[in-house]
Amino acid sequence: MHEMSLAEDLLALVEQAANAQGFRRVREINLEIGALAEVEIEALAFCLESVLKGSLAEGARVNFTAVPGEGWCLECAAKVPIAALYAPCPRCGGYQVQATSGFEMRVKDLLVE
């Protein structure tokens, strides 16, 4: 259940921002989650519901924006889109692809009051 740890860390980030920027209520949380990130969005949403309860972000709407995965194909010497770490290069079909982005798990911004 590492989504639970992530949810708790996310709340910690939000509360830290609340202390620093002086807001008391969070209405919306906007997250960017990469296609290759080690997180299950549904599980994270479920954990957040529990973790945010009783906090300044209780009932906040959580929006997930997907960030596509990208890799560098050694054979093609080119950036290619990839859907999974074990996926072949969509150009040459080979597996010499180093994943370069799509690991994001970021809190982008918050709608607060």
Place this chain on the structure above:
Amino acid sequence: MCNVCGCGHGETRIEGELPAEGAHEHPHEHLHDHTHAHECLHRHADGTLHSHPPAGDHLHYGLGPAHAHAPGLSQARMVSIEQDILARNNAYAAANRRWLTEHGVLALNLVSSPGSGKTTLLVKTIKALRGRVPLAVIEGDQQTNLDAERIRTTGVRAIQVNTGKGCHLDAHMVGHALERLDLAENGLLLIENVGNLVCPAGFDLGEAHKVVILSVTEGEDKPLKYPEMFHAADLMLINKIDLLPYVAFDVERCIEYAQRVNPRLEILRVSATTDEGIEDWIDWIEARLARARAAREDTVDALKRRIAELEARLAAKG
């Protein structure tokens, strides 16, 4: 929660000590800077303050009450955050890595499924390196201190961290374990993570390398089934190769799958029972120990140069 630094999740247990009872005395030193952001966050449901258990070799993170978060009070605006959800863990990991680098310690994070033979391999590794390299072990398990006890029979210092309901070690737990370990300079720290091929992949502990262990009694398709872990690792040990004649495990296919996920992955075949391949594994470690020492020398030399520069400037002014 520690009421001085605010660290701790309220669920810590150190081997042989009572959890969350009895105030501990400050000052205690931390390898990492606590942000204090979580100081006000993790309040115990019953209103008590958690304190760190006194020094010992067993950390337990699964015994305390559930975290309760105080509600805030109440014109809508957008606030930019732009921070990684794992920022907190990553900050602790960076502090651990800095400390390890400064002390020339090579830290390896050993990850695998339960039952891959990690602890047996660890004991074998310790026996091969004991006396030549200062060694210490951090043992992660959900419960019990059985593995740390097994390691201690080799005479090497081991600290058990119980994650309770947690599925992985995190950098904060490892930071506190490091404080208790009293690691020698230029040594080797072996961290045996919780047996789990999923969650430990995402949590940087500050280690130099993740080493994934896959035994031939498991499926050769595990690198495809649990790609994150094989992607995060720098070395894969295929363990229990003495059992190859008795199991339907295709080593070549396993390697192919693993390198699909991670083309840079190094691979060694070993048997912790018959010692086959152990020498290659020890060589791999020793090469990296040499690098860790060289990196520390660089740091020490760089500091000495800086001191000499500052002294020269001071002398010029005086």
